[in-house]
Amino acid sequence: MRILVSGAGMAGLSTGITLGAAGHNVTIVERATHLRVNGSPIDIRGEALTVADKMGVLDAIRDHRVDMSERIQFVDAAGATIAELSDAEFNDSPDDTEIPREDLARVLRDALGPATTLTFDDSIAELHDDGDGVDVRFASGKHGRYDIVVGADGMHSATRGLVFGPENQFIRHLGFYVALANLPNCAQPDRRNPMYNIPGRMAGIAAYRDKALGVFMFRSPWIDYDYHDLAAQKQLLVDAFAGHHEWKIPELLGAAVSEPELYFDSVSQIQMPTWHQGRVVLVGDSAYCASPLSGRGTSLAMTGAWLLAEALRDNSHDIVAAFDQYEREHLPHVTYAQGTAGPGGDGLVPATQQEIDARNRRLSALTP
Numbered sequence: 348m349r350i351l352v353s354g355a356g357m358a359g360l361s362t363g364i365t366l367g368a369a370g371h372n373v374t375i376v377e378r379a380t381h382l383r384v385n386g387s388p389i390d391i392r393g394e395a396l397t398v399a400d401k402m403g404v405l406d407a408i409r410d411h412r413v414d415m416s417e418r419i420q421f422v423d424a425a426g427a428t429i430a431e432l433s434d435a436e437f438n439d440s441p442d443d444t445e446i447p448r449e450d451l452a453r454v455l456r457d458a459l460g461p462a463t464t465l466t467f468d469d470s471i472a473e474l475h476d477d478g479d480g481v482d483v484r485f486a487s488g489k490h491g492r493y494d495i496v497v498g499a500d501g502m503h504s505a506t507r508g509l510v511f512g513p514e515n516q517f518i519r520h521l522g523f524y525v526a527l528a529n530l531p532n533c534a535q536p537d538r539r540n541p542m543y544n545i546p547g548r549m550a551g552i553a554a555y556r557d558k559a560l561g562v563f564m565f566r567s568p569w570i571d572y573d574y575h576d577l578a579a580q581k582q583l584l585v586d587a588f589a590g591h592h593e594w595k596i597p598e599l600l601g602a603a604v605s606e607p608e609l610y611f612d613s614v615s616q617i618q619m620p621t622w623h624q625g626r627v628v629l630v631g632d633s634a635y636c637a638s639p640l641s642g643r644g645t646s647l648a649m650t651g652a653w654l655l656a657e658a659l660r661d662n663s664h665d666i667v668a669a670f671d672q673y674e675r676e677h678l679p680h681v682t683y684a685q686g687t688a689g690p691g692g693d694g695l696v697p698a699t700q701q702e703i704d705a706r707n708r709r710l711s712a713l714t715p
């Protein structure tokens with residue numbers, strides 16, 4: 348089949364690998380001009396490790412593994428540690444594998460087979476599914492006809508918008524925003540993971556290898572802004588920490604404002620009654636984002652790509668039956684992952700000073 352995949356994130360690249368390996372002719376179209384390699388290291392866990400093995404990328408993933416097991420240290424305004432969070436609070440099993448997002452993106456891209464083409468700087472502008480195929484008009488003006496279109500274009504999926512309607516029907520905001528910025532001048536922080544809280548906000552540093560990232564989280568009701576407007580996102584972040592000059596907040600915000608690829612998003616989940624309609628199917632965050640608080644978004648994306656390819660193999664003459672099988676087999680993983688995201692935010696970003704103090708007392712009692 349001729350298959351179009353929208354988005355070259357972890358879901359889109361994994362789908363390119365699995366469907367290309369199954370003998371389909373796959374085109375991945377990515378809106379950005381390049382592979383988006385920013386973000387913090389991500390976990391591959393559970394069934395996704397088996398999937399990575401079947402995809403032929405597990406050894407490469409293990410080669411790029413980083414050890415993020417160093418505890419998060421909650422610090423006071425002077426930088427002294429007041430409580431520590433053990434990695435046991437994050438990991439399911441010692442097999443969990445953490446890999447820099449940039450390395451995983453490159454490992455997956457390099458594993459794309461000859462049947463898969465990766466195109467940048469373009470996106471689906473319009474699609475029409477006539478039952479026998481899908482006609483696509485791209486933003487570049489090009490046209491194509493495909494047997495299947497896979498929307499793997501993230502939490503704010505444009506494919507989902509075109510086929511299933513507005514995002515607000517499916518998004519469940521968990522009450523936080525998150526931002527990540529490279530800290531080019533902080534290669535050797537004195538601590539690996541210091542985090543500083545003020546009520547409803549957290550700013551910190553996450554370091555791995557010779558890299559350091561500024562990490563921000565803040566509580567906020569849903570904010571309407573243009574996802575493509577980086578300056579607006581930077582302003583929202585600066586406004587969230589306005590008036591706070593303690594610890595390293597000004598330095599971290601300065602790095603975020605200068606960051607050309609700042610990652611900023613709401614901490615939200617996508618919940619849909621179904622992930623497919625006609626010849627269009629969704630994979631990854633576009634269909635079932637679990638939020639960064641779950642630590643399972645990439646695992647879900649890789650497993651989903653694998654199950655979709657298997658379902659199309661098992662139902663080669665019935666696309667609807669294949670999509671139904673994919674959904675049926677993946678839903679338990681999604682339900683579990685989304686269920687794990689609930690309480691994490693309260694521990695990282697307590698709402699009040701009393702809650703910060705109570706969290707610190709609880710953690711101190713647990714620390715040997």
Ligand SMILES: Cc1cc2nc3c(=O)[nH]c(=O)nc-3n(C[C@H](O)[C@H](O)[C@H](O)COP(=O)(O)OP(=O)(O)OC[C@H]3O[C@@H](n4cnc5c(N)ncnc54)[C@H](O)[C@@H]3O)c2cc1C
Nearest residue numbers: 354356357358378386387470500501505631632639644645
């Ligand atoms: C730059 C970036 C940094 C991230 N950093 C973190 C992090 O630090 N921690 C964390 O927990 N999660 C992070 N995430 C989210 C995480 O990658 C996903 O939750 C998970 O890997 C599932 O991936 P996905 O491919 O479904 O979605 P995504 O990773 O969001 O990938 C979607 C891809 O689709 C592309 N795209 C968007 N719209 C269109 C369009 N209209 N047409 C074509 N392409 C489009 C995007 O540019 C992106 O490459 C990040 C995502 C991105 C894009």
